[in-house]
Amino acid sequence: MNLKRVRYHFYGMVQGVGFRPFVYRLAVKKGLTGFVQNRPEGVTAEVEGPPSVVDAFLDLVRQEMPPLAHITTVESTNLEIINDKTFKIISSNAQGHADVHITPDAATCPDCLSELFDPDNRRYRYPFINCTNCGPRLTIINALPYDRANTSMSCFDLCPQCLAEYENPSDRRFHAEPNACAVCGPRLTLLDGDGNAVESSDPVRTAVDLLLSGHIFAIKGLGGFHLAIDAGSDEAVQKLRLRKYREEKPLAIMVRDIDAVRQIARVTPDEEDLLASAQRPIVLLQKNENNLITGLIAPGVPNLGIMLPYTPLQHLLLEKHFSALVMTSANQVDEPICIGNREALSRLKGIADYFLVHNRDILVRCDDSIAFSASGKLRMMRRSRGFVPQPIPLNKIFPSVLALGGELKTTHCILKDNFAFMSPHIGDMETPQARDFFSESLTLMKRITQSDPQIIACDLHPAYYSSQAARELTSEKVIQVQHHHAHIVSCMAENQLEGDVLGLAMDGTGYGPDGTAWGGEFLIASETGFTRFGHLPYLVLPGGEKAVREPWRIGVSLLKTAYGPAWQEIARNLNLCTDQAQMDLLNKIIDGKIHSPLSCGLGRLFDGVAALIGLRRTVSFEGQAAMELEALATGTSAPPYPFILLQKDNEPYRVDTASTIRAVVADLQACRSKAHIAASFHSTLIEIFAAMGSEMRKATGLTRVALSGGCFQNKILLEGSIEKIGSDGFEVYSHSRVPSNDGGISLGQAVIAAAMIENAY
Numbered sequence: 001m002n003l004k005r006v007r008y009h010f011y012g013m014v015q016g017v018g019f020r021p022f023v024y025r026l027a028v029k030k031g032l033t034g035f036v037q038n039r040p041e042g043v044t045a046e047v048e049g050p051p052s053v054v055d056a057f058l059d060l061v062r063q064e065m066p067p068l069a070h071i072t073t074v075e076s077t078n079l080e081i082i083n084d085k086t087f088k089i090i091s092s093n094a095q096g097h098a099d100v101h102i103t104p105d106a107a108t109c110p111d112c113l114s115e116l117f118d119p120d121n122r123r124y125r126y127p128f129i130n131c132t133n134c135g136p137r138l139t140i141i142n143a144l145p146y147d148r149a150n151t152s153m154s155c156f157d158l159c160p161q162c163l164a165e166y167e168n169p170s171d172r173r174f175h176a177e178p179n180a181c182a183v184c185g186p187r188l189t190l191l192d193g194d195g196n197a198v199e200s201s202d203p204v205r206t207a208v209d210l211l212l213s214g215h216i217f218a219i220k221g222l223g224g225f226h227l228a229i230d231a232g233s234d235e236a237v238q239k240l241r242l243r244k245y246r247e248e249k250p251l252a253i254m255v256r257d258i259d260a261v262r263q264i265a266r267v268t269p270d271e272e273d274l275l276a277s278a279q280r281p282i283v284l285l286q287k288n289e290n291n292l293i294t295g296l297i298a299p300g301v302p303n304l305g306i307m308l309p310y311t312p313l314q315h316l317l318l319e320k321h322f323s324a325l326v327m328t329s330a331n332q333v334d335e336p337i338c339i340g341n342r343e344a345l346s347r348l349k350g351i352a353d354y355f356l357v358h359n360r361d362i363l364v365r366c367d368d369s370i371a372f373s374a375s376g377k378l379r380m381m382r383r384s385r386g387f388v389p390q391p392i393p394l395n396k397i398f399p400s401v402l403a404l405g406g407e408l409k410t411t412h413c414i415l416k417d418n419f420a421f422m423s424p425h426i427g428d429m430e431t432p433q434a435r436d437f438f439s440e441s442l443t444l445m446k447r448i449t450q451s452d453p454q455i456i457a458c459d460l461h462p463a464y465y466s467s468q469a470a471r472e473l474t475s476e477k478v479i480q481v482q483h484h485h486a487h488i489v490s491c492m493a494e495n496q497l498e499g500d501v502l503g504l505a506m507d508g509t510g511y512g513p514d515g516t517a518w519g520g521e522f523l524i525a526s527e528t529g530f531t532r533f534g535h536l537p538y539l540v541l542p543g544g545e546k547a548v549r550e551p552w553r554i555g556v557s558l559l560k561t562a563y564g565p566a567w568q569e570i571a572r573n574l575n576l577c578t579d580q581a582q583m584d585l586l587n588k589i590i591d592g593k594i595h596s597p598l599s600c601g602l603g604r605l606f607d608g609v610a611a612l613i614g615l616r617r618t619v620s621f622e623g624q625a626a627m628e629l630e631a632l633a634t635g636t637s638a639p640p641y642p643f644i645l646l647q648k649d650n651e652p653y654r655v656d657t658a659s660t661i662r663a664v665v666a667d668l669q670a671c672r673s674k675a676h677i678a679a680s681f682h683s684t685l686i687e688i689f690a691a692m693g694s695e696m697r698k699a700t701g702l703t704r705v706a707l708s709g710g711c712f713q714n715k716i717l718l719e720g721s722i723e724k725i726g727s728d729g730f731e732v733y734s735h736s737r738v739p740s741n742d743g744g745i746s747l748g749q750a751v752i753a754a755a756m757i758e759n760a761y
Contacts, residue, residue: 003049003081004055004078004081006046006076007044007045007046007076008047008075009042010042010061010073012072013068013103013390017132018068018172018174018175019069020036027045030057030060031050034048034087035088039145048081048084068103068106101391101419102448103390104138104387104388105139105222105310105385105386106133106135107278107311108129108309109131109133111131112131112134112312116129122182123182126312127204128180128185128358130180131173131176132173132175132176134278136178138364138389139366140178140360140361141363144447148178151177152361153360185360188356188358189203189358189359190203190206190354191355191357192355193349193355204313204317204356207317207356211229211321211322212230212321216354218330218355219330219356220341220355220358220362222385223337223362223366223424224362225344227240227328228317231293231325232294232322232323244333244351245333246621248300248620249620249624253297253324253327254326255306255318256309256318258272258275260324261306263292264323265287266285266286271283276308278386279369279385280307280386281369281371281380281387282305283305284304284371284372285303286302287304297326300628303372306324307327327368330348332433334434335431335434336426337367347433365424365440366388369386370382372715374718375722375723379734379735379736380735380739380743382739383425383744389423392422392493392494394751396418398418398758401457402453402457403457403458404470405459405742405745406459406461406745407459408622409427409739409742410466412426413750414451420747422738423441423746455753455754455757456470456479458480458481459486459749460481460511467480479757482511484503484507484523485530485752487503487748488501488525488706490738490746490747491706491738493748494735495706499526500525501524501526501702503522503524504705504706505521506602506710506712507601507709508604509599521535522653522696524702527751533653533696535652536600536605537605537654537657539554540590540593540598541554541557541597542554542557547604548604548607550617550618551625552577556571557590559571559661562658562659573669602711605657606711607625607626609629609661610629612661612664612668613678614674615674630682632679633678633682634715634716638676638680638683639680640684640687641659641660641664643656643659643660664681689724694728703729703730703731707722707732707733707734708740709740
């Protein structure tokens, strides 16, 4: 009989997704012999049989592979005939260089969900039900390859029934590494605020009753703990905000299903798909008028952050009794999410009344991802659970680099071959616990990529913790990268662009090479360098960081720039500042720039305008004033205000917004609505971006525009800029899979450093 034997090496997300059992079933169905095996670099399969069947095998794999699998590369080699009698799954080979792409955690699949609520199923109401198509992956991995022995499930011995499923090729749980049941798997325990066990025959039912009574729960999930309360209770939300020191920042909520979402928010088909995806991020949706949840969840903003249940336990908690549960990260201010039982009891003491824990260890911290939809695309605001560590494909193979991110919304990035592996969201580097997580993340990233890059990239700011850490790590070279250059190149890398682009980098602040705070940047940029073509106006920030927390001070600075000595009368009329002694002091501070740095950040301009129109004198969290200004402008259209583009000698262009501010004040004096003024301000920014784009094109001939920076999380600004600049004949590129905020700059840092090494800069 004429036979053919081929060895296939599959690379990508091919472990922990039922890929081996799928290959096994397909080979047996087609009458092929051979084997399939996990290896550190992926999955190897050798198939032997009639040449026509062997030749068709790869196409069938690509067409029918499991839902969570993703093949990036396949290598094939023809082999000598062995004459196997059967096809087998053989033991994993742990030797060699790991190049497997670990699968992100995935939401409970429809089959498991059906079993969860089936009284006749042996896993009825078992809160850890999973299969090869769903459940924990990254968060339980300790080492590669992805086998049960290398996960936190290794301490749970499979009972005879679960073992039979695990070994049965026709079963959905064939080689499902987290497989378990109530007999042999993890179990829930209910604890009081002091860590004492609460006797209960049904911890979930007891937890529901206590939540309905207004208590705060710390609930152990996939990548960490959540703090949970009844989202319909004013009292419970007030108590949580008080205990967590979270005065006004919006809280994420979880609802039962899409029908429940529709009762509290407007949702498009694209947003429905995102909500129901295996990734299950928090999705920002426009509020509906309703009395099902308290207005204290997200005061002053137009959106709710909503997610659907993604673990069996969450489905059980939301089965009957709640319109929504607040499910916010379980941590103290600026600390990472809790993952360990003892850690949670210690760090959340005084916040949580009760703890719903289990005995399956979380090995990787992974906060909930946050996303929204704009211009027909998914937009990430926080890329973590469900998306990490799926790599970002690059347009070529780069030298290996480790990038450490910035100071806020920190992430790490490792370049390996033609992929960028980004860490889960780490957060702000302001506490010892966050800095410990920073080190924990470095270890994780090196482990899952099986690499230890000796080229380190970091931010240009010398005082950032990540910059200090770069100097302390063992390396061959440390490359400092300007913040906004990294923003633009992160957008380029995601969109696989090379060469020069016109970059609009708009955020709150970033350290400029001239020592000032940049943040409203128009750059001519490539992977290896940039030129500052122009920028938004520099503002004096009276009191420095105090002005960021008290944006009325920035409003004063705007008035002083726009009106000169007459600013005091305007400020008094607007009730922005009425005390003469305070105004005299502010004059001295601004004129002398005493503890008052310069900033051209767009975020600061948003803050100042929000203060001028009486929207927000002080803020309790980053971006609050800008979010509320966007909320006012949503659903309203208004013409732009005037502005001037100035250019002197060979200096960069400067946008003069003094006339803009005077127009804002004129509208206030004419009793125009705040919504109209907010909409006009947004229109003005979009016009500024388009006008500067035209000037940049005249000077360079370039037509590709990259938008990046946290201000492009503003949906009005993002969609308006894409439409306006695109209609002017530009190709406009923006972020989708990588956050436009500082959570994405590690990607840009890594690519810039790699390109500089490659080009011997």
